[in-house]
Amino acid sequence: MTIATPTSPSHHAPAVTNRRTGAVHRWSETLIPTLREAPAEATTPSHVLLLRAGYIRQVAAGVYTFLPLAWRVLDKVTTIVREEMDAAGARQLHMPAFVPFELYKDTKRDEAYGDLLFRLKDRKGNDIALGPTHEETITDLVRQSITSYKQLPINLYQVQTKYRDEARPRAGLLRGREFVMKDAYSFHTSVDGPGGLGEAYDAMYQAYVNIFTRCGLSFTAVEAEAGPIGGSASHEFMVNAESGEDTILVCEASGYAANVEKAEIGERSWSFDGAPAAPLEKVHTPNLPGIDGVAQFLKTTPDGMLKTIVFEVLGPKPGAAPSGPQPKWLLACVRGDHEVNEGKVRDVSGWSIALADDKAARAAGFAIGYVSPLAATKVPGTLMLVDPDAAQGGIAWCTGSDEPDHHVRSFNWSREMGAVLSDAGRVSVADIRNAQAGDPSPRAKGSKLTTRRGIEVGHIFKLGTKYSEAMGLTVLDEKQQKRSVVMGCYGIGVSRTLAACVEMSHDAGGIVWPAAVAPYHVEIVVMKPDDETQSRHAREIAAALAERGADVLIDDRDERPGPKFKDADLIGIPVRLTLGDKALAEGCVEFKPRTDAGKGELVKLADVIDRCLAALG
DSSP: OBOOOOOOOTTOOOSSOTTSOOOEEEGGGSOOOOOSSOOTTOOSHHHHHHHHTTSEEEEETTEEEEOHHHHHHHHHHHHHHHHHHHHTTOEEOOOOSEEEGGGGTTTOHHHHHGGGSEEEEOTTOOEEEEOSOOHHHHHHHHHHHOOBGGGOOEEEEEEEEEEOOOSSOBTGGGBOSEEEEEEEEEEESOSSSTTSHHHHHHHHHHHHHHHHHHTTOOEEEEEOOOGGGOOSEEEEEEEEOTTOSEEEEEOTTTOBEEETTTOOOOOOOOBSOOOOSSOOEEEEOTTOOHHHHHHHHTTSOGGGBEEEEEEEEEEEOTTOOOSSSOOSEEEEEEETTSOBOHHHHHHHHTEEEEEOOHHHHHHHTOOTTSOOTTHHHHSTTEEEEEOTTTOBTTSOEEEEOSSTTEEEEEEOHHHHHGGGGGOTTTEEEOOOBOOOTTSBOSSSTTOBOEEEEEEEEEEEEEEETHHHHHHTOEEEOTTSOEEEOEEEEEEEEHHHHHHHHHHHSEETTEEOOOTTTOSOSEEEEESOTTOHHHHHHHHHHHHHHHHTTOOEEEEOOSOOHHHHHHHHHHHTOSEEEEEOHHHHHTTEEEEEETTOOSOOEEEETTTHHHHHHHHHO
């Protein structure tokens, strides 16, 4: 998937519109408790600034009150989300936060979520979860309501509070235990064709591009793993921010973008051929901390070592038809400085897998922590996948020796493995590691992957029949035959988008809001609130702006100019107008966009409304 290109369809609304009357509020009549310093636990820009600027206050770890400024931003983001979802054919509803555990009995997602799930009991002893998402609830609703293919497709969404019991809530709204989310679910009789999942998925993809474009965000749409939600395909929408917790791999030449878990790597040459450099040597390596310590002890570097991870094979991957009998074990071998990508191993092999249980693997004959590629020839029922960077016969590798506390030097693929390497049923070479900067692009020969940092704000999934089959959601098709309904899932972190916007757009003075989601478009700073002339002009300018659709905050506090100006920069309103005696004597006000450094400029009173609206876009 290429990097998303923001578009502006005709139904898009500008930041300020004449279709509604804007709000006019006074600072003295609302709650904006700004702080000089943020609490010590706040470290990320959004956490620090949203606390300092009086947008949020912590109630408990990972749980926040949204103060009036934050609530206005949330409302504007939600309005944009609602408009674009409605335009794309989705319809809004509202489901309860409570999810009875009986809804999880078929999908077992309570087990998949584990400790992340908030669990409670009602007075009758019934188990209830606070919903992290609502796949089961919506599937049950549609199961009760729709019986015929003629009632499909349909796309239903809600904007609601969700809950996840994070072990270590951090970064304010970016990793909380309570958050606001838009989640949508589509239902179809097929994947392809008119009315199919693919059509809805593409519509949601474009709706997300529209939403984040309208919110004023710099973002990238990337291919992604489905994670605990499940499904066959997914994309994440990442706000580009240096402070982002996620790594995005990008090919600038082709526009390809994916997260670390999904990113493909371009073609790499490999060969198991190569003469041994020295005899195989076993070395005692007790009590060494990790691969770096082992490499140093063996007088090599991690990229001169082989790392072999043991997986247990659970069965065929859903939708796959792997060739040959099911193996019991699967070894994934990569270079020592690389990381095995479990999703790639699963997809390449065609088998569902899980990291092997230590006790069971040891009982089968694997020396966990010291496994070598040779284990594929020693433990019956073992399949091995080798990454191309590790499949190099001309290197004298260091690796485990299949014996606790021992490694070997000068491992040679051809000498040690022999004819097994040519048995495709036992050994295969494929891309099975995490991509990293400098790797060959999978889409443009000769180009390299580069990295960006991002914050996930949206995620869309092709769920397929994962939930409908588990919960018995079927409809009668044209031939009156029961058919499992095909589903899609589409989420946006609304409160997370608020925080991501601050991470993306701030400076030393505070927040710099894009106009479309700013709590107010214009802040009018009245130097002397008790002066009737200044107050009258403030009221008149505010009313004229509101009539044109702008939201206005009048700073009418009895405070010195310095703190007022600092607070104005801190809360990040796009345009600041200052009313003082000197400017008004010249028939002017001081006009200053938030993005401009230094002092503002004088603008005639007759021109100030148009000047503000032009600055807001």
